[in-house]
Amino acid sequence: MNSTADKMFGHSPVFTRALNAARMVAGTDAPVLIAGEPGSGKALMAREIHAASRHSKGEFRVIGCAGIDACQLEAALMATANGSTLYLDEVADLSLETQAKLLHFIESVEARHSGFPAVRVLASTGTDLMARQLAGQFREDLYYRLHVVPLVVPPLRERGDDIVLLLKQFTADLARYHGRKAPRYSVTARNLVKQYRWPGNVRELRNFCERMVILMPGAIVQPADMPPEMRRDVAIAKQSGLFSLPENGIDLFELEGDIIRQALSMSGGNRSKAARLLGLTRDTLLYRIQKHAIET
Template sequence: MNLGGEGLPAEALKQSLRALESFAGPTVLIDAQTRVLALGAQAHSLLKGRLKPGQRLAEAFEARLADTLRAALRAREELPIAALEAASPGSPRALRLRATDLTEGNRSVGWAIHLAVAPEAPDGPEELFHGLWTQEPQMRQLFRTIERAARTEASVLVRGESGTGKELTAYALHTLSSRAKGPFRAINCAALSPSLLESELFGHVRGAFTGAVRDSPGHFRLAGGGTLFLDEVAELPLELQAKLLRVLETHSVIPVGGREAISVDVRIVAATHRALRREVEQGRFRADLMYRLRVVPLFLPSLRERPGDILPLADRFLKDLNARGGRQVLRFSAPARRLLQEYPWPGNVRELRNVMEYAHVMGEGPVLSEAELPPEFHEPPATGLKPLNTGAPRRLAPSATVGLDDIRRALSQTQGNRAKAAALLGISRITLWRRLRQDPGKTG
């Protein structure tokens, strides 16, 4: 196709555009300098006449997006470009552009630009809330709940998978409370042995055990007037659960090796990835302690339950990495976007941040491609496990045929790995996640 200085006859351009728009939608033909050669009838209607032959394509959009548009065209591949805000009122809120490279021999002579109205943002604007970012309605509703809970002295139990932001939530509760000027202390109950954890929580006196050469106040006393965050509280051994319950009831601690109770003034925020009600049923957690800790329960959704946040969060992390210097990534390739959107994100936002850092380091150029994503994005899940049902290989099963008991057995066999459990059951990972969300045990 000759799109050079001599151009195509007007009738030939019209015929080409009619053919393109019949299967590709609104289309604009531009030359190698991004000047508009012609617009199809659908494109002219969509842009409301604000772009004419001879103008540069970027003139139809906000000036700040011109560099993004040029970088996308230089990549010479057919893919979606980030939504470009319309430059004039009365136009669609935003458009998505897809560029098809037009060549003459081995030489690029321009592009066919296909337009589509971008989907509306989820029910409102984005929000950055004490380190937690979202544009999803359920997260914004959670932020309002955190604000209400922060105004009270009630104990809060934060439930969520690893990487969902449990400590950020706890710190937000502290910062928004009347205790904000007091200390914020955090301890992971799963990271220490029971004896060391008891000393870290309640303190010890000199000579209480070998190596105790001086008194130690412990986290409860160090958090006096402020907030103590107990992460992974479900991992506390039963003996320590009884001692923690006593502290909550008496508002005092007895250091290891000590005899006198010492008053403490602390608000407790606890967190766990387990359902405490189920832990109580299994005899691994005290019911009376659960009720003390779970006055206000907060449930943090996993990243896969926030699909509208995945790509915007990835883009935010890339911008942070770009700001450090070195490689400047402007956008994702279409296959990379698809892989990021479909990946189950077992490590949630923390994993997404790490994946972006990996891809930023491993690749080159302004486009982050699928080849730059970590190996787990390219390997099919290999369970290496004996199927739960014998006989011929199963196709994907209807979700109605797979019960919660089946899912629990599969999760038990796979040590909680949801991707492997879905493969064993012959259902999709999305179906498994949907069924788990209906699990009454999640309310614990």
């Protein structure tokens, strides 16, 4: 399926910086260690690097490191062709024995092809690899072989500008894929989506969109239609305070305009009712509507 799920997608500053760094390192053959939470898009970033590299016409070979034994890893490494990109998914899960096999492979490739490695090595980790190395659970020599250029894929909760953008794009893509009419999201449902922590990151958001496309084709999604964990998570967050400032800050002017638009939407365009929702006088609301050039 050719969709948002198959590529890195977003415009938030923290995401754009990470993507630009990936594209810069793609022009080299340096090993890259990609860190990030589960579902944040580490494999997609690795594919972006491969696609923009001199190895792009070669194979993008993925080795899942969880549960693989030394013999299986050695066979997979030996089957890696010259001119390809080798992506080691969750490299922290390798046992010390398999780490030794990987180190030997990297050293042998570099020895045979000094200057320009015939195999580009990319690795990902969802855990603190340095902490594992300091604890004796990950080889120091292998750590520094992989940790040449570290990149971090930001979690979705830090990409506030991208959440609704991805919500709309995933919904449209998946509706086409399943041959169904795309559902729409009410203002309160979109607010719930923006306030949720998304522990499963982009993968969880895509799964949510697919669920809505299948169960509510063409309907307007309301908070009551959304998963209980989303409603519960936001309710718990609200108990700790009226508003939680994101780590990357906010645009206060943009936030004020968005809140006014929500109040107008919830009141059906009735300015007096919208003013009451916001605790403002009608004249103050009219002034702020003009300030933000909001069409009503």
